[in-house]
Amino acid sequence: DVKVTQSSRYLVKRTGEKVFLECVQDMDHENMFWYRQDPGLGLRLIYFSYDVKMKEKGDIPEGYSVSREKKERFSLILESASTNQTSMYLCASSLSGGIIRGEQYFGPGTRLTVT
C-alpha cells in the first residue's frame, strides 16, 4: 500500500513564525503536491514537484515556498505565517508517465492554526 505521511496532524503557530510542514512518501513516486483545503473552496494547488530539486508553482503559491532535497520528502514552508494561512494542508504523490499511472495518493492532512 502507498503510504503518504505528514509530520503533524495539528499545528498551532503564531503570526510571523516560520513554519515547516513535512511530507514523506514510501512508493518512489516522482511527483509530489501540496494542497490547501478550505470550506467551500475545495482543494487548491500550492506547489508541486516532479523531481528532486524541481518545483512548479500551483494556483496559490504566494506566501509559501517548497523544498525537495530527496525523492521521498517534500516540505512546505511558510516564511512568515499569517492568520489567512490557517487551513488544512494536504500532501499527495503520484507516479509520472501520464494520467494512466498518475493516480494521486493523499496524506492525512495537517490542520494549521495561525494565531
Add this chain to the structure above:
Amino acid sequence: AQSVTQLDSQVPVFEEAPVELRCNYSSSVSVYLFWYVQYPNQGLQLLLKYLSGSTLVKGINGFEAEFNKSQTSFHLRKPSVHISDTAEYFCAVSLSGGYNKLIFGAGTRLAVHP
C-alpha cells in the same frame, strides 16, 4: 481554462435511499475525471476515475459515475447508501499536459441519517 462545479454543497439523505452527487466541468480539451472521498479526519481516497472507454464507471463501495460529454457532467451515484458513506466527496478534472495535476470542485458533504 478548466474548472469543476459541484452543484450541491450538502446532500442529506436517509439510510438505504439512493443518492446522486452532481458534478459539471468546463474544458476545451479532452479530460480525465475523478471522484475522491474524504472521511472525517482523513486524507482523500480515490473512489473512481474516467480515463476513456465506457462512460459508466464503477468504483469502490458500490459507487458509480457516468461521463456525459454533451452535458459536460460526471455525476456520482449509489443506489442505496449506508451511514458509513457519510463523508465529503470531491470531483476533479486533470489538466492536459504533464505532471498529472488536478483541479478540484468545492466538495459535497453527504450526510446519511438513520
